[in-house]
Amino acid sequence: MERLLYVDGNTLSAEFVEKPWIKNSYLRFRDGKLIVTSRSRRAGEKLVSKYMPWISRHYRETNDYTKLFERGSIFYRSMRYNVRHVASQSRPKADLDGDTLVIYSRDGAGAEKLIDRMIRHETERAAAEIAERKAKQIGVVFREIKARKYRKWGACNRDGTITVNYCISMLPYELQEYVVSHEVAHLRHMNHSKMFWATVGTLCPDYRMLRKRLRNYDSARRQVYMPVANLA
Numbered sequence: 001m002e003r004l005l006y007v008d009g010n011t012l013s014a015e016f017v018e019k020p021w022i023k024n025s026y027l028r029f030r031d032g033k034l035i036v037t038s039r040s041r042r043a044g045e046k047l048v049s050k051y052m053p054w055i056s057r058h059y060r061e062t063n064d065y066t067k068l069f070e071r072g073s074i075f076y077r078s079m080r081y082n083v084r085h086v087a088s089q090s091r092p093k094a095d096l097d098g099d100t101l102v103i104y105s106r107d108g109a110g111a112e113k114l115i116d117r118m119i120r121h122e123t124e125r126a127a128a129e130i131a132e133r134k135a136k137q138i139g140v141v142f143r144e145i146k147a148r149k150y151r152k153w154g155a156c157n158r159d160g161t162i163t164v165n166y167c168i169s170m171l172p173y174e175l176q177e178y179v180v181s182h183e184v185a186h187l188r189h190m191n192h193s194k195m196f197w198a199t200v201g202t203l204c205p206d207y208r209m210l211r212k213r214l215r216n217y218d219s220a221r222r223q224v225y226m227p228v229a230n231l232a
Contacts, residue, residue, distance in 0.1 A: 127147065
């Protein structure tokens with residue numbers, strides 16, 4: 001069941017999910033909506049009332065994020081692009097044209113896959129270029145770079161495989177460098193010790209400031225597309 005909450009003078013959509021078998025109720029934000037999971041609707045209402053200050057604070061923080069994906073637009077390479085479909089009988093593709101990301105296809109079907117493919121390709125290319133430079137700087141070698149839809153910004157396995165969130169190519173370049181530097185540093189230290197952070201500092205001297213900036217970007221996958229008929 002859904003209803004609207006009034007938070008800081010604004011309306012927030014809240015979805016109440018009842019799970020009678022759970023012991024603990026909890027709150028979370030997902031795609032700009034508050035999800036209230038509890039044993040009963042009454043328990044959920046009490047939870048919302050008790051934690052309204054937390055809801056208010058988190059709501060403000062969420063609204064301050066730069067959304068990488070929003071309905072009808074996409075944030076890419078530090079710019080906001082509108083998404084537009086152009087009917088074409090040629091091979092489907094996605095191209096940047098000024099401040100617009102144009103989807104060329106017969107009827108707009110598969111637009112999301114086209115954009116995903118473009119972002120994934122660019123992310124792997126950009127991340128590999130940064131990783132090669134940073135790895136050489138500290139004398140380590142990585143096995144390969146993978147870009148995928150990921151809850152985290154990045155990860156590094158002991159076999160030398162670096163996985164990055166496929167959205168990092170959408171970030172400002174200095175933040176891309178920080179994310180990749182962080183994972184390259186793990187090739188030397190598979191932990192978050194003082195030595196690890198010292199290595200990150202060698203690769204990225206402004207990492208503290210960049211780490212804070214990174215929190216202002218929302219890495220969750222968003223619904224980008226309006227119905228094709230509504231794409232301007």
